[in-house]
Amino acid sequence: MSDIKKSNLKTTAGILSKDACVVLVKTEWNAAIVDELERGCIKKLKELGVKKIVSIIVPGAVEIAFAIKNYWEHSKKEKKADAFVALGCVVRGGTPHFDYVCKAVTDGIVQLNLTLPRPTIFGVLTVDNEEQAKDRIGGSHGHKGEEAAITAVKMINLKPQTPKEA
Secondary structure (H helix, E strand, C coil), X not given: CCCHHHCCCCCCCCCCCCCCXXXXXXXXXXXXXXXXXXXXXXXXXXXXXXXXXXXXXXXXXXXXXXXXXXXHHHCCHHHCCCEEEEEEEEECCCCCHHHHXXXXXXXXXXXXXXXXXXXXXXXXXXXCCHHHHHHXXXXXXXXXXXXXXXXXXXXXXXXCCCCCCC
């Protein structure tokens, strides 16, 4: 189980490129949790200097990848995103549906990261119950919305690096 105390994720993310745009795509399902993920993400993005934040709402987690790809393909050059953040919360139920949804959203985000020239950050909680979700929006496991924001800014600033010899 992930524990924020074991993480090496720094809250400083370097100098943000001027006029960076981050697009958040969030689900309607489990709105109380997802809205808190979004609040934390927006708060941290603003602290890190992001001036333009766009939020898009989709019905469920499976639809996130489509919305991101659609935004990328239909946005004008001056409105292109520098990074996308997928926000959602999938809670295990009594059927295999949980497994299918988690795999579909994960595969969709992986495909976006391999095909789009901009990063897509995985901010989708996949939990067994609501308590685990609450632990990840400011509880014992940190705030995954804030962590997604930090990751987005770090990925925007990622530059090709010369490999270092070991």
